[in-house]
Amino acid sequence: MTIQAMDASHVALVVxxxxSEKFEEYRCDRPQTLGISIGNLSKLVKVAGNDDSISLRADDEARVLILTFRxxxxxxxxxxxxxxxTLESEHLGVIDQEYVAEITMPSLEFGRICRELAQITDTITIAADKEIVNFAVSGDIGSGSVAIKPNDSDKPDEKCxxxxxxxVSMNFALRYLNLFNKASMLSNEVSISLSPEVPISxxxxxxxxxxxYYLAPKIAEDA
Amino acid sequence: MTIQAMDASHVALVVxxxxSEKFEEYRCDRPQTLGISIGNLSKLVKVAGNDDSISLRADDEARVLILTFRxxxxxxxxxxxxxxxTLESEHLGVIDQEYVAEITMPSLEFGRICRELAQITDTITIAADKEIVNFAVSGDIGSGSVAIKPNDSDKPDEKCxxxxxxxVSMNFALRYLNLFNKASMLSNEVSISLSPEVPISxxxxxxxxxxxYYLAPKIAEDA
Amino acid sequence: MTIQAMDASHVALVVxxxxSEKFEEYRCDRPQTLGISIGNLSKLVKVAGNDDSISLRADDEARVLILTFRxxxxxxxxxxxxxxxTLESEHLGVIDQEYVAEITMPSLEFGRICRELAQITDTITIAADKEIVNFAVSGDIGSGSVAIKPNDSDKPDEKCxxxxxxxVSMNFALRYLNLFNKASMLSNEVSISLSPEVPISxxxxxxxxxxxYYLAPKIAEDA
Incomplete structure (x- = not known):
């Protein structure tokens, strides 16, 4: 089961x-794409207790998604x-992309860097070479950067x-990265993939x- | 000692x-009704420390309530x-009412149902028969209901x-019920009493x- | 190293x-006054991790302060x-002042009194004699006071x-005192010094x- 959502300005995509094997019960007779308001779905799911089992059900040509909490x-x-x-567009086929830089780092650390640098300005420059990843900003109040080196620690909150x-050196809007960073509660690690002129993953x-998450880079005119 | 307050639109009443035997000291020479701004009283009471003893004092024909914290x-x-x-109306005599339905359930559970259903719409339908209580809402985003069955558990957070x-089936405004639900920190249990066309208690x-708490039902024109 | 800041209306000063001996390394070739935006400094310092070492560096005739976190x-x-x-005024020489009243009390207690009394009105009267310190307010909703007596307890959260x-009896704006009270997380005790017509310290x-912190008293016209 795959859920996709794109922001209104079409620069960010989440998948x-x-x-299916992680569900207690899973049946899907034929592939089907349902248009769901994430905001409304999340309101309903909150009605479920933490220990409730949740079932989701939709018929062929469904006009409603039926949620049961027990x-x-x-x-x-x-x-x-x-x-x-009613969906304007069909399911998006995300193309498997080769990336020139792949960084795996603690998700809380990446979240903290993005959150704090956003205080200075909204555009972050992420630059990577073999030895170092550099997160840099430059704003009215000054400029600066955070440099991260590889760390082969076994602890997921240190390993890099x-x-x-x-x-590679690319610019991104921190306000999106900071929305994505809420996912750091799901996983200790985040894998960041970069290639020139394609969205960061x-x-x-x-x-x-x-x-x-995918986010299109900022190009010069946006900066 | 009884404190009564009614909301400005006169649909909700709290008593x-x-x-008196639970006070360290209690003296009341003759019945007296004092008009107190709850908001202002609560500001003053916050000045008291958690372990302070509080004394309340009012003379005959009092124009001030004297609070002492020690x-x-x-x-x-x-x-x-x-x-x-200055009170516009005197102390309200609340009439003892016979109810056709009485439900005792965990106060946190009732609070959670009201809070989450309020995300969907403001009008809740509470319907009860011998076997089940049903809390239902219907709004723009969809509709649904939570059904509660009796539970003879000894635990106050499960017993129902x-x-x-x-x-009986009646409609109420969730925004009031959600204000009342703050009282769930006082007691593990809430007793809900219903009869057609009279306020829920x-x-x-x-x-x-x-x-x-008492809340007048919503009639069709309000819905 | 001394940091001074004054509020825009020039009634409050913080020093x-x-x-220098508490720094791991401290070098200052000649006295130098740097103009720093506290708000911007605090944004940058937040980028540092809790266990990071911080170094601050400024050259002669510096136009930037260089912060390094490791x-x-x-x-x-x-x-x-x-x-x-660019600083409008030079470093302020704060005059050493003799005070007629000096009160040392738990900082959390002082903070709580100021915070709760601010609910009633903004002007606090602090009056002290040999036996008692009195914190009084008078507003539309009523009036009242908190009296504190000496306490020779060894516990810093009780000692007074x-x-x-x-x-001495003077008036101050609670909105400033409540800003100052955030410092109660730095120390269990606050020393309050008063003399007629000079700022409280x-x-x-x-x-x-x-x-x-220094705060100018409110004079009658302000009240």
Whole structure:
């Protein structure tokens, strides 16, 4: 099961993949694309208790998604019908991309860097060579950078792997990266992939599947 | 000692009763009704420390309520005069009402249902029969309901008792119920009483007394 | 190293003194006054991790302050250039003042009194004699006061010392005192010094130095 969402300005894309074998029960007779308001889905899912089992159901040609929540002792059950949206575009096929730089680092560390640098300005320059990744900003109040070196620690909150086949330096909007960074609660590690002129990819693996964000680089005119 | 307050639109009433024997000292020479701004009283009471003893005092024909806070070791004492309000109406005699449905359930559970359903729309339909209580909403984004069955667990955060002599189904404004639900920190249990066309009553018992809320049902034109 | 800042309306002054021997390394070839935006400095300092070592550097005739943060294991280093401000006035020589009343009390207690009394009105009257310190307010909703007596407890969160050579009673704006009270996280104790017609001084001692606030009294026309 894959969930895709794109922001209104079409610069950011998120893809959540949940492995079917991780569901207690999973049946899908034929591939189907449902248009769901993420905001409304999240309102309904909050009604479920932490220990509730959740079932999602949609018929062929479905106009509603049926959610059922059942408490452990079944003394409480909830059922909701969520109206589906008409999709303007079909499911996007994301092209598998080769990247010239791949950095795996602690997700909290990456989150902290993006959050704090956003205080200075919105555009971050991420530059990577074999030895170092550099996160730099320059704004009215001054300028500066954070440099990260590889660390082969076993601890996921210290480990940092840098694989670079070609120097790369690109600009991104921190306000998007900071939205993506909420995913750091799902995984200790984030894998950052970069190649000139293609969107950056941030990938978070977790038990049930993976969450992947794409963000188009800022080009000079945007800066 | 009984404290009553009604909201400006006169659809909600709260009655707090504190048992006189639970006070360290209690003297009331004759019944007296004082008009107090709850907001201002709460500002003053916050000045007291958690372990302070609080004394409240009002003379006959009082124009101020005198609050005294005294620290455990008496190295700190505070005294405040709170200006009283002129009351438009006298103390309301709340009529003892027979109800066709009485539900006792965990107060946190009731609070969570009201809070989450309020995300969908403001009008909740509470329907009860002998076997089940149903909390339902229907809004732009979809519709749904939470069903609660009786549970004779000994744990107050699971126990649920449903006594229904007649089917009942009524509509209420969730924004009020969610204000009332703050009282769930006073008691593990809430007793919900319903009868057609009379206000719902929510009752929270705690060591010092009881807190009771009344809310008029929504009629069709309000919905 | 001393940091001074004054509020825009020139009624409050803060002086932070850090003892040079408490730095790992400290070099200052000649006295120098740098104009720094506290807000911008604080944005940059937040980029540092809790365990990072921080170095501050400025050349003669400096136009930027250079901040370097280094992680424990040096796998992360950050360097920032903070643009300096042109100062309108030079370093202020704060005159050593004799005070007629000096009160040392728990900083959390003083903070709580100021915070809660601010709910009633903005002007606080602090009055001290040999036996008692009185914090009083009077507003639309009523009036009241908190009285503190000396307490020779050994516990810093109870101890209260009152040294008064002359009765004193002065008015201050609580909104400033409440800003100052954020310093209560630095020290368990606050020393309050009062003399008629001169600014109140609040002094917080901590391991690395001391933080001192001055606030001009409110005179009748302000009240």
């Amino acid at each position: 959540l993949s949940l492995r 408490g452990k002792n079944s003394e409480r059950t909830s059922e909701f019908q969520l109206n589906l949206l 792997i840098i694989k670079v086949s070609e120097l 941030l990938q978070y693996e977790f038990e049930l599947g993976e969450l992947r | 707090l009763s504190l048992r 620290g455990k070791n008496s190295e700190r004492t505070s005294e405040f005069q709170l200006n009283l309000l 008792i449903i006594k229904v002599s007649e089917l 929510l009752q929270y018992e705690f060591e010092l007394g009881e807190l009771r | 932070l003194s850090l003892r 992680g424990k294991n040096s796998e992360r280093t950050s360097e920032f250039q903070l643009n300096l401000l 010392i009152i040294k008064v050579s002359e009765l 609040l002094q917080y001692e901590f391991e690395l130095g001391e933080l001192r």
